Amino acid sequence: MGMTQKSDKQAGDARPQASVTRTVPSDGAALARERRRRWPFLLAGGIILAFIISVLVIVFVPAAHVWTNDAYVTAHYSVIAPRVPGQVVSVPVDDNQTVHAGDILVQLDPRDYQTALDQARAVEAHDRALVMDAAASVARQPAIIAEAKARVAQLSAQLLFARQNASRYAHLALNGAGSREEGERTRASLDDLTASLQAAEAQRDAAEAQLRVLEARQDSSRRQVDVDRARVHQAELNLSYTAIRAPFDGMVGERTVQSGNYVPDGAALMVVVPMDQLWIEANYRELALQHMRPGQKAHIHVDAYDIDLDGVVDSVPPASGAAFAPLAPENATGNFTKIVQRLPVKITLVPGQPLARLLRMGFSVETTVDTGLSSVVRAQTRTDRAVTDK
Numbered sequence: 001m002g003m004t005q006k007s008d009k010q011a012g013d014a015r016p017q018a019s020v021t022r023t024v025p026s027d028g029a030a031l032a033r034e035r036r037r038r039w040p041f042l043l044a045g046g047i048i049l050a051f052i053i054s055v056l057v058i059v060f061v062p063a064a065h066v067w068t069n070d071a072y073v074t075a076h077y078s079v080i081a082p083r084v085p086g087q088v089v090s091v092p093v094d095d096n097q098t099v100h101a102g103d104i105l106v107q108l109d110p111r112d113y114q115t116a117l118d119q120a121r122a123v124e125a126h127d128r129a130l131v132m133d134a135a136a137s138v139a140r141q142p143a144i145i146a147e148a149k150a151r152v153a154q155l156s157a158q159l160l161f162a163r164q165n166a167s168r169y170a171h172l173a174l175n176g177a178g179s180r181e182e183g184e185r186t187r188a189s190l191d192d193l194t195a196s197l198q199a200a201e202a203q204r205d206a207a208e209a210q211l212r213v214l215e216a217r218q219d220s221s222r223r224q225v226d227v228d229r230a231r232v233h234q235a236e237l238n239l240s241y242t243a244i245r246a247p248f249d250g251m252v253g254e255r256t257v258q259s260g261n262y263v264p265d266g267a268a269l270m271v272v273v274p275m276d277q278l279w280i281e282a283n284y285r286e287l288a289l290q291h292m293r294p295g296q297k298a299h300i301h302v303d304a305y306d307i308d309l310d311g312v313v314d315s316v317p318p319a320s321g322a323a324f325a326p327l328a329p330e331n332a333t334g335n336f337t338k339i340v341q342r343l344p345v346k347i348t349l350v351p352g353q354p355l356a357r358l359l360r361m362g363f364s365v366e367t368t369v370d371t372g373l374s375s376v377v378r379a380q381t382r383t384d385r386a387v388t389d390k
Contacts, residue, residue, distance in 0.1 A: 071282035108242040117235035124228035134218035148204035280347040
């Protein structure tokens with residue numbers, strides 16, 4: 001029995017020891033669980049902190065490069081249209097053909113315009129003959145005036161002599177020495193010479209007035225010749241317009257004309273695109289233009305061929321596309337939703353890039369502009385013109 005009590009005592013002493021050994025691993029597990037519970041909060045806090053830092057950097061730190069995929073290849077192409085109506089007799093070019101400046105693209109029937117030119121030249125020749133006739137009349141008129149003046153002088157002398165005779169016969173008649181018949185004859189001669197002198201003076205005045213008329217007619221004929229010359233020139237131009245030529249080197253596109261068509265003036269026949277003058281229209285958000293300047297370098301990625309090209313910012317437009325829309329947005333009334341606008345930035349290609357020949361109008365591209373001012377400084381060192389001016 002004593003051994004039993006001793007065993008119970010040992011067992012009682014052993015139980016507390018066992019319980020102590022069990023509490024030690026229990027505290028370590030709790031600490032581990034506590035640490036595991038903290039990790040999600042720490043991770044979430046780190047993510048939130050990184051997000052806040054990123055937003056602050058985006059807002060307050062200007063990006064050295066701005067990128068957009070809203071960019072396309074474009075050019076100032078020319079729509080080919082006739083300046084005169086006519087029947088198409090030939091179209092020497094085909095779709096997508098390369099042409100050079102001055103090449104004939106469409107030939108209209110020139111016969112009607114050649115006839116009009118011949119008629120205009122004939123009218124001009126006729127009016128030139130009228131000018132020569134008027135000049136001859138003007139040259140002849142001074143002689144006619146001189147003859148009329150001589151006639152007036154002659155009749156004036158005869159009238160003076162007749163008046164003297166009439167006075168003498170009147171004096172003789174008062175003294176009874178002259179006959180009545182002779183006196184009447186003298187008075188009749190005086191009246192006849194007076195009438196003749198008046199007629200001669202009228203002819204002289206008419207001849208002088210006729211000179212002014214002839215000079216005015218000559219001037220009018222000369223002006224008519226000038227009008228005829230202008231009509232001849234216009235007829236020559238109309239004849240030349242029957243050969244529709246390429247305005248510059250490029251490639252034919254959108255050809256809609258065929259031989260035999262009758263085309264009115266101004267009708268679109270085809271398009272010529274200057275393939276050596278392509279450029280990029282990159283639609284950047286207005287917030288990306290804060291540090292963008294003409295002369296900055298641009299990186300161009302062409303999706304169609306997966307190639308990269310070099311470009312330069314040529315100019316920043318004065319307004320967004322919505323500002324030039326036929327129906328401009330009206331924000332003064334109704335509910336307003338602010339929309340970030342995009343502006344089409346013009347980016348030109350750096351010369352001397354063989355792969356640039358692969359570009360076509362309408363290609364989608366991605367552009368990245370180096371907005372660091374160091375690029376502007378480097379560009380300024382190569383020219384005397386201010387690269388920030390446009």
